[in-house]
Amino acid sequence: MLEPFAAQVMALEANYLRVRLDHPGPDGRRLLLCTRRARLAHGGLKVMVGDRVGVEGCDWIEGRAAVGSLEPRRNQLQRPALANVDQVLVVMALAQPAIDPESLSRFLLSAETAGAEVIPVLSKADLVSDQQQQQWLDRLVGWGYQALAISRHDPAGLAALEDRLSRGVAVLCGPSGVGKSSLLNALVPELQLRTAAVSGKLQRGRHTTRHVELHDLPAGGLLADTPGFNRPELPADPELVAQLFPEIRQQLEAGVRCRFRNCRHLQEPGCGLQRQWERYPSYVELMG
Ligand SMILES: Nc1nc2c(ncn2[C@@H]2O[C@H](COP(=O)(O)OP(=O)(O)O)[C@@H](O)[C@H]2O)c(=O)[nH]1
Ligand SMILES: [Mg+2]
Ligand SMILES: [Zn+2]
Known part of the structure; x- marks a missing residue:
């Protein structure tokens, strides 16, 4: 193998980039902690999570390297800041907090700005009747979507979601408290992300996910959790x-x-x- 190696940025950590090599290194190593080469800054582009990069100067023993080049992006999301997105999962709870059609519509429209596939995921299905789930699924067909109703307690629903995920980059979007982190935990078992109890009477979860980060899914593909934000932006044009x-x-x-x-x-x-x-x-x- 010859440097530079093709890799994808999994996370940004202060002065470092955590990258995942497309093909494992000599000792099977896949993840490297990288600095940025000075020439990267000259292009004026900031590296984002999801960026495809070229990695050089690999120290296989320490797991260190440097990012020397940045490939053009296929697309990018603003919130969360993520490049080369294949699928945006818009998560809304069927209950706790009750689903709000206007907010769901706005999240879907905002998700569409990336030009990636958008999948509505109706969470906490265990809290409503099958009939209520079906009413929402049917309503979303009218909006042009094949949505999924899931609960972290229902393996069949999670399997259906896993089947819909491609082998590329997927991201969980939606307001806080709808179960995004719980979903990521269920899909990536070794993860122990903090999930916040829905707080108080407002029925809103606390923000616990602070940075965008890609996680390896067992069946292939990458998934990012995102911090909740409650009013996504729409294009002015x-x-x-x-x-x-x-x-x-x-x-x-x-x-x-x-x-x-x-x-x-x-x-x-x-x-x-x-x-x-x-x-x-x-x-x-x-x-x-
Ligand atoms: N009943 C039910 N509660 C859930 C489910 N998923 C998450 N929750 C609860 O919803 C709250 C918020 O979950 P969290 O994953 O932190 O939401 P996030 O803010 O979207 O990441 C927590 O109290 C979870 O226990 C689910 O499938 N069913
Ligand atoms: Mg969360
Ligand atoms: Zn017309």
Whole structure:
């Protein structure tokens, strides 16, 4: 093997980058603690978790090396700051705290900005009836999603989620207290992440996850937990908004055509878009 070695950034730690080699080193070592080569700074780019990098100067005994190059990103999420994301799991609890459709919709739209696959994950399914779960799953079909209802106490649900995860980078998003860290713990058994009890009457969990970090999943792939934040950002540019709605994308993919190529699907003559879907009023509002 010849340096530089291809690797992916798993975590940022003060002055160091923790990276995972695509192919194990001579002694089977996969994880290395790296400094940054000075020339990296000249590009002006900050290395992010998820970045693909070139690693050199490997000290296999100490597990140290240096990151000397950074590959262009396929995509990136702002919150959490994560590069090269394949799947965004938007986690919302079915209860405790009760699911809020507006908040769920906003998290989904924000997740769509990365251009990665978005999977709604309805957590704490053990707290509601099968009928309530099904109502939400059906409602999300109307939003263009094949969602999953899961509980950390239900191995079948967790297995269904694992099946949906690709071998790339996945990230858990959603407000705090919905069970993201519990889910990561269930999927990566050796992890003992702190999970906070839902605090007090507000039914909101405390923020316990402070940094973004990728974890190896037993079946392959990487998964990041994220700190909870309760109001994700949406793009200000209306041109980008239509892209965030699977309801619109799916119609266009199915061959729906509008008279104008840059149709905003509002009042334009000759707009071919079918508007009988639940979130159309939200779309109109966002196009404000
Ligand atoms: N009933 C139930 N409670 C859960 C489940 N998953 C997590 N919780 C509880 O929800 C609270 C918040 O969990 P945590 O994983 O810290 O949420 P996070 O803030 O999204 O990371 C904790 O009290 C967990 O015990 C679940 O599947 N069912
Ligand atoms: Mg957490
Ligand atoms: Zn249109």
